[in-house]
Amino acid sequence: MALELFAHPLSSYCWKVLIALYENDTPFAYRQIGPDQTENGAALAAAWPLGKFPVLLDDARPVLESSIIIEHLQQRHPGAVRFIPADPDAALRVRLLDRLFDNHVMGQMQRVVNDALRPPERRDVIEVAEARAALDRAYAWLDPQLAGCTWAAGDFSLADCAAAPALFYADWVHAIDPAHAHLRAYRARLLARPSVARAVDEARPYRALFPLGAPDRD
Structure with missing residues (x-):
């Protein structure tokens, strides 16, 4: 499944998701938001009209809010690090x-x-x-x-x-x-x-x- 993350490197909530992705070496395309990446801003607005980021696209399906994104990664793209315990x-x-x-x-x-x-x-x-x-x-x-x-x-x-x-x-x-x-x-x-x-x-x-x-x- 192709993962795309709409994010900015300075954003705290984007860090939260990036840390989870990096922990498990999960492959993804980084769609940076900024004045020089207008196409990414337009794609973000199409995926989530509120325009807030991070937003994860999983095979073009939007996944919203940092905590939910991390739980989604655990469910659909699990790795060695488990972010929510089974207990x-x-x-x-x-x-x-x-x-x-x-x-x-x-x-x-x-x-x-x-x-x-x-x-x-x-x-x-x-x-x-x-x-x-x-x-x-x-x-x-x-x-x-x-x-x-x-x-x-x-x-x-x-x-x-x-x-x-x-x-x-x-x-x-x-x-x-x-x-x-x-x-x-x-x-x-x-x-x-x-x-x-x-x-x-x-x-x-x-x-x-x-x-x-x-x-x-x-």
């Missing part, structure tokens, strides 16, 4: 952490980024303060959850695919307190994993697009 309780834990990293880390980080993209006169210091406080609460909850763990929920899983881009960018936007040693060590392990490192490296040429300024690290 139902373990699977619930993975899905819980996936939602937490997407909604309470990446989502809060995105609130700060979105504010930076607005004209100065429309920026909202209360919105940004609330998002930063929410990140602090998420970091504090996650830190003890990761004590004694290599990966978020046992073996490398969907939860880690979500965690890698979420923690990568969140730490740029609102640094993880050094007191959260377990969380900081987990982020470092994620960035050292080959699939994640590949996504990070592919995004390096686009770091100037990050609206808050990419820090000189990672």
Whole structure:
């Protein structure tokens, strides 16, 4: 089956899917979205009128939303890495952490980024303060959850695919307190994993697009 992924190298949700593809060496065509790839933008709009990416085409059938795409890959294009455990309780834990990293880390980080993209006169210091406080609460909850763990929920899983881009960018936007040693060590392990490192490296040429300024690290 022919797989095509509509994505951009800087996008956190695109990283999430790319990491899963790279983990199992799943062959796919990378249809990058950008001003120089207008044909890919048109094809994306035809596949998904909301125009959000990533979108996976599997033999021309659109598969939408990053978590669903990864579950689809496991069902239809399985590899050595299983992203959702077979055990139902373990699977619930993975899905819980996936939602937490997407909604309470990446989502809060995105609130700060979105504010930076607005004209100065429309920026909202209360919105940004609330998002930063929410990140602090998420970091504090996650830190003890990761004590004694290599990966978020046992073996490398969907939860880690979500965690890698979420923690990568969140730490740029609102640094993880050094007191959260377990969380900081987990982020470092994620960035050292080959699939994640590949996504990070592919995004390096686009770091100037990050609206808050990419820090000189990672």
